[in-house]
Amino acid sequence: MKLLISTFILGVLYSIFLLGSENQLEVGALVILAFFVSLLGKKIGLMEKLASEVRQHPHFPAYASIAGVFILALVFHNSHFALLMLTTVLIYSTVCLGLNIQFGYVGIVNFAGAAFFGIGSYTAAVLATHTAVPHLMILLAAAGVSALIGSILIYPVLRTRGHYAALVTIAFGILFRNFLEVNDTLGGPQGMKIPPLNLFGWNLSDGIEIGGFEISFYIPYLLVALVLLILSFRLTRNLERSWLGLSMDMVRTDEIAASTFGVNIAHWKIVAFTLGNFIAGMAGALYGMMTSYVAPNNFTFADSLILVSIVILGGIGNPWGIIPAAAIVVILPEKLQFIQEYRFLLYAIVVILILLFRPDGLLPRRIREYFPGKKAGDHK
Amino acid sequence: MIQQNNIILEARNLTMRFGGVTALDSLNLHVNEGEVLGLLGPNGSGKTTFFNVITGLYHATSGGVSFRGVDITDASAQEVYRAAITRTFQRSRLSLPLTVFDNIAIGDNRRLNTGLIFNLLRRKQFKQEYERVVEQVNQLLMTFNPKLANKIFEPVASLPMIDRRRIEICRALISEPDLLLLDEPSAGMTHDETAEVMNDILQVRSKIKPFTIILIEHEMGLIQRMTERCIVLNYGKKIAEGTYDEIVNNPEVQIAYLGQE
Numbered sequence: 297m298k299l300l301i302s303t304f305i306l307g308v309l310y311s312i313f314l315l316g317s318e319n320q321l322e323v324g325a326l327v328i329l330a331f332f333v334s335l336l337g338k339k340i341g342l343m344e345k346l347a348s349e350v351r352q353h354p355h356f357p358a359y360a361s362i363a364g365v366f367i368l369a370l371v372f373h374n375s376h377f378a379l380l381m382l383t384t385v386l387i388y389s390t391v392c393l394g395l396n397i398q399f400g401y402v403g404i405v406n407f408a409g410a411a412f413f414g415i416g417s418y419t420a421a422v423l424a425t426h427t428a429v430p431h432l433m434i435l436l437a438a439a440g441v442s443a444l445i446g447s448i449l450i451y452p453v454l455r456t457r458g459h460y461a462a463l464v465t466i467a468f469g470i471l472f473r474n475f476l477e478v479n480d481t482l483g484g485p486q487g488m489k490i491p492p493l494n495l496f497g498w499n500l501s502d503g504i505e506i507g508g509f510e511i512s513f514y515i516p517y518l519l520v521a522l523v524l525l526i527l528s529f530r531l532t533r534n535l536e537r538s539w540l541g542l543s544m545d546m547v548r549t550d551e552i553a554a555s556t557f558g559v560n561i562a563h564w565k566i567v568a569f570t571l572g573n574f575i576a577g578m579a580g581a582l583y584g585m586m587t588s589y590v591a592p593n594n595f596t597f598a599d600s601l602i603l604v605s606i607v608i609l610g611g612i613g614n615p616w617g618i619i620p621a622a623a624i625v626v627i628l629p630e631k632l633q634f635i636q637e638y639r640f641l642l643y644a645i646v647v648i649l650i651l652l653f654r655p656d657g658l659l660p661r662r663i664r665e666y667f668p669g670k671k672a673g674d675h676k
Numbered sequence: 677m678i679q680q681n682n683i684i685l686e687a688r689n690l691t692m693r694f695g696g697v698t699a700l701d702s703l704n705l706h707v708n709e710g711e712v713l714g715l716l717g718p719n720g721s722g723k724t725t726f727f728n729v730i731t732g733l734y735h736a737t738s739g740g741v742s743f744r745g746v747d748i749t750d751a752s753a754q755e756v757y758r759a760a761i762t763r764t765f766q767r768s769r770l771s772l773p774l775t776v777f778d779n780i781a782i783g784d785n786r787r788l789n790t791g792l793i794f795n796l797l798r799r800k801q802f803k804q805e806y807e808r809v810v811e812q813v814n815q816l817l818m819t820f821n822p823k824l825a826n827k828i829f830e831p832v833a834s835l836p837m838i839d840r841r842r843i844e845i846c847r848a849l850i851s852e853p854d855l856l857l858l859d860e861p862s863a864g865m866t867h868d869e870t871a872e873v874m875n876d877i878l879q880v881r882s883k884i885k886p887f888t889i890i891l892i893e894h895e896m897g898l899i900q901r902m903t904e905r906c907i908v909l910n911y912g913k914k915i916a917e918g919t920y921d922e923i924v925n926n927p928e929v930q931i932a933y934l935g936q937e
Contacts, residue, residue, distance in 0.1 A: 531796060540792070543790060546782050549771035557847065
């Protein structure tokens with residue numbers, strides 16, 4: 297427990313320094329520090345110790361992470377940029393949880409993640425501009441539309457396997473962006489404005505003052521993003537730790553053996569694909585409302601690649617890997633301005649290095665425990 | 677009403693062509709309820725193709741298969757499984773990253789509740805079902821081979837070949853099938869290991885229920901010991917049928933295996 301708490305405190309301090317620093321040298325130093333700490337940690341077997349502690353306190357990481365977000369929100373209560381980044385990390389993590397259900401469990405690599413994210417944003421833009429649908433409902437509606445449009449792809453995805461299914465999604469991603477650019481009702485290449493999120497009659501983009509404290513308008517977005525992330529995380533977790541995860545793993549690892557034991561391959565692919573797109577669309581709607589503007593250029597194939605690389609970097613199939621991976625991919629290029637232009641070069645290098653030296657990602661998926669932490673070894 | 681020759685599976689003029697290759701050529705055969713039938717023949721004689729056609733992985737070019745009088749010629753793999761026919765594969769087809777428990781539990785798929793709401797939201801009820809399945813898998817492993825029961829939550833990748841074969845057989849047995857298709861259980865194992873696994877199977881068979889078995893095998897000792905009746909295939913055709921002694925002395929079988937002088 298001591299180890300867990302000290303790791304937590306160090307993690308929060310590190311995040312505060314990283315998000316708060318405005319000097320590229322500082323950020324560079326922090327990155328190098330993280331690199332050496334991880335090397336050192338590997339030497340002294342820190343990861344194993346942490347893993348065994350987590351096994352004893354299986355709920356610690358979740359509560360600690362939520363507490364961490366609140367602490368960061370408190371520290372940066374009026375710093376727009378830090379909060380924007382933090383919220384973006386949470387939203388990207390949510391999308392990637394969706395992609396992870398497709399990629400990590402059932403084995404469909406979705407290279408149109410940004411397209412489904414974009415469908416969510418555009419749906420939010422249209423609904424919020426032209427209708428009086430309550431904004432929380434818009435999040436759900438956007439998710440639904442994203443899942444629905446995804447169903448166009450179900451037939452070709454079911455008819456193809458592996459790389460070919462991936463090609464289908466690439467084609468769709470490109471098609472989607474092209475459609476947006478030439479379609480005038482959706483604003484064409486200029487895109488659309490989105491009214492800010494309005495919760496129960498409270499316009500979130502107004503500045504807020506509580507007891508003399510001025511609070512950034514990003515705080516409410518952060519909280520909504522946190523709720524969405526927690527919900528998607530719970531969903532992914534329960535899915536993995538149930539017959540659903542088992543069936544999907546069977547589909548991914550051996551379709552022939554799976555169908556011989558009555559696993560309906562098409563059914564699970566459809567469930568995973570739809571669920572993943574649903575989550576991506578929901579996250580996209582919130583992101584659109586937060587940035588108050590959508591344009592085709594935000595949802596390119598390159599953005600889809602970033603999403604897939606987050607899943608790979610984190611550890612395919614492990615929801616816990618996604619959050620640090622999203623943090624690295626979102627925050628570093630923003631902080632290290634000199635990288636900004638070489639962003640995609642950096643991602644490419646990171647993906648190659650990860651696949652070469654740590655093919656299972658930063659936090660590799662562990663074997664399934666349906667109810668971890670309870671009476672371990674009871675059935676031996 | 678248990679008759680002695682109650683037919684459980686019947687193939688009529690079963691033909692399977694892959695382009696110019698005829699893997700099964702108007703095959704006629706039947707399997708009796710409760711027997712252990714040996715299916716023999718040289719490599720490429722159509723034994724595994726026969727299994728793949730029955731289990732819905734291939735769809736027969738012509739002819740038909742019926743199981744307990746119901747036509748299953750065009751049934752999908754899932755439907756065949758639900759009709760209580762299970763199988764093992766010649767080359768191990770386990771999911772290596774998954775645990776022993778996972779690999780066996782999926783074998784009982786037809787009795788698992790895979791509803792979305794149940795699995796995602798009703799965790800308490802799911803836990804009850806989960807504990808029942810753990811108990812069931814554990815029981816089977818204890819009956820089958822108690823040493824394996826200690827490894828129930830270990831990934832299959834960490835186990836030796838013989839244990840993997842056992843797990844594959846357990847996966848086929850957990851749903852208490854009526855017909856078990858064993859595709860060369862001795863492949864990749866030593867003589868003694870095969871004997872061990874076979875004893876395990878016979879033991880489970882005597883304890884759970886006397887299910888019917890079709891056994892594809894090259895090892896003659898095993899055929900002699902396990903089977904009551906044998907069918908020999910060559911070029912997708914049945915060339916002999918009878919007890920072990922009858923078929924080993926059949927000149928046509930000898931020619932098929934050893935060639936003609």
